[in-house]
Amino acid sequence: MGDVLRIEARRSLLLRLSPLIALAHVAIMLSQVSSWRGVWPQASAAVLSPLIFTAPALAGLTALEVSRRSTRWAAPRPPWAAPLLGVQVVAAGVVVACGCVAAVVVNLAAGAPQGLLWPGYVVLALCVAAEAVACGHLLGRVPGPLWFAPVTSVMLVFLRIVLTLPGSDLPPAGRLTRVILSGPPEISIAVSGVLGALGETVLVLGAALAVPWLVGRLAARRSGSTYPLSPAGRRGAVLTAAAALVLALPTVLPGTVMTTDRVPTTTVCTQTRIDVCVWPEQAVYLPELTALAQRADAVGQVYGLTGTSRLTASGIPGGIRTVIAGEGSWFVASSLAGELVFSVVTDPACVPSDEADPVAAERFWGAYF
Structure with missing residues (x-):
C-alpha cells in the first residue's frame, strides 16, 4: 500500500499544483492582513475565508485528474483501496497548512499577545x-x-460555501455555515459546530469512496463478471454506513450552531480618562488606542472636562460599545469624539436638527466628526 501511495503521489496532478493554490490562498490572506494582523482569532478566520475561492479550485482540479484517468464507475475496487483520494486529501491539507503557517508568521512578527491559532477555525x-x-x-x-x-x-462547491455564508449583520450561527469571514474575539467556534462539520466531511468522503465501488459492483454483477458479497461483507458494509450516519448526526440536529458567545474573564484598558477596554486578544491595538484616548483627553482639558467614561469592544459588558477594527481606528475615534461632544452638549435639545436649522446642523456635525 505504501508503494501505491508513493506512485499516486508522484502522478497526482493536484499534489503538484497544490503549491500554486497555496500561494493564491496566502495571497488572499495577505490582501486583507490589516484586518487580522496581531489578533489570533481574526488570523484563524483569515485561514478559513480564502477557501471561498481555493476550495472550488481544489474540487475542479481533483475532478479533472480523476476524469482523465480510467477510474469511472467501471472498476469494482474495494472502497478502502483508494490511494488517489488519500493523496488528494493530503494536497488539500497542504493548502490549509500553508495558510496556517502564514498566519502564525505574520502574527508573531506583529507582536501578537501570547496564544496561537484557534483550533476550531483550523478544523473547519x-x-x-x-x-x-x-x-x-x-x-x-x-x-x-x-x-x-x-x-x-x-460550481457546486462554490454554491455550497456561498449560499451558507453568514449575513453581514448576523453572527455565523447557522449549522450549515462552514466558512466564517471574520473571527472577532467575542465569539468562538462551538464544539457542536465542529462535530457537525466533521460528520458532514465523513459522509462526503464516504460517498466518494463507496458510491463508485457500489455502482461498479452492480454493473459487474449484471454482466456476470463478479460474485455477490458474502454475508460478512454485507454486514461490514451496513455497519460502516451506520457508523458514518451516527458521526454525521450533528449536521442535522436542530439547534446545532457554529459559534457561541464568549464571556470575558479579563480585559486590557488604556487607563485614560475616557478608558478604552478591549479583549486580551486585541492587546496589539492598545498603543494606538492609548494614543487616541490621550489626544481625546487633551481636547477635553481645553473645555474643562474632568468626568470619566468607558468605551468597550463588542462583547465586553459595561460602558459604551465601540468597534475595534484593524489598523486604523476610525470607529474608536468617532466614539471618543462623541463622548467629548456630549460631555459638553449635555442637553439633547441643544443639538440642532436638520429640519429646523440645516446650516447649524451641518456645522455641528462637521465639528463633531
Whole structure:
C-alpha cells in the first residue's frame, strides 16, 4: 500500500499544483492582513475565508485528474483501496497548512499577545478543503465530456460555501455555515459546530469512496463478471454506513450552531480618562488606542472636562460599545469624539436638527466628526 501511495503521489496532478493554490490562498490572506494582523482569532478566520475561492479550485482540479484517468464507475475496487483520494486529501491539507503557517508568521512578527491559532477555525478549514476534494473525486467518476466534472465541481462547491455564508449583520450561527469571514474575539467556534462539520466531511468522503465501488459492483454483477458479497461483507458494509450516519448526526440536529458567545474573564484598558477596554486578544491595538484616548483627553482639558467614561469592544459588558477594527481606528475615534461632544452638549435639545436649522446642523456635525 505504501508503494501505491508513493506512485499516486508522484502522478497526482493536484499534489503538484497544490503549491500554486497555496500561494493564491496566502495571497488572499495577505490582501486583507490589516484586518487580522496581531489578533489570533481574526488570523484563524483569515485561514478559513480564502477557501471561498481555493476550495472550488481544489474540487475542479481533483475532478479533472480523476476524469482523465480510467477510474469511472467501471472498476469494482474495494472502497478502502483508494490511494488517489488519500493523496488528494493530503494536497488539500497542504493548502490549509500553508495558510496556517502564514498566519502564525505574520502574527508573531506583529507582536501578537501570547496564544496561537484557534483550533476550531483550523478544523473547519480542513473539513471544507477535504469536502471539496471528495466532491471533485466523486463527480470525476461520472461519465461525460472532460469539462463536465471540473465545471460542475467548481460550481457546486462554490454554491455550497456561498449560499451558507453568514449575513453581514448576523453572527455565523447557522449549522450549515462552514466558512466564517471574520473571527472577532467575542465569539468562538462551538464544539457542536465542529462535530457537525466533521460528520458532514465523513459522509462526503464516504460517498466518494463507496458510491463508485457500489455502482461498479452492480454493473459487474449484471454482466456476470463478479460474485455477490458474502454475508460478512454485507454486514461490514451496513455497519460502516451506520457508523458514518451516527458521526454525521450533528449536521442535522436542530439547534446545532457554529459559534457561541464568549464571556470575558479579563480585559486590557488604556487607563485614560475616557478608558478604552478591549479583549486580551486585541492587546496589539492598545498603543494606538492609548494614543487616541490621550489626544481625546487633551481636547477635553481645553473645555474643562474632568468626568470619566468607558468605551468597550463588542462583547465586553459595561460602558459604551465601540468597534475595534484593524489598523486604523476610525470607529474608536468617532466614539471618543462623541463622548467629548456630549460631555459638553449635555442637553439633547441643544443639538440642532436638520429640519429646523440645516446650516447649524451641518456645522455641528462637521465639528463633531
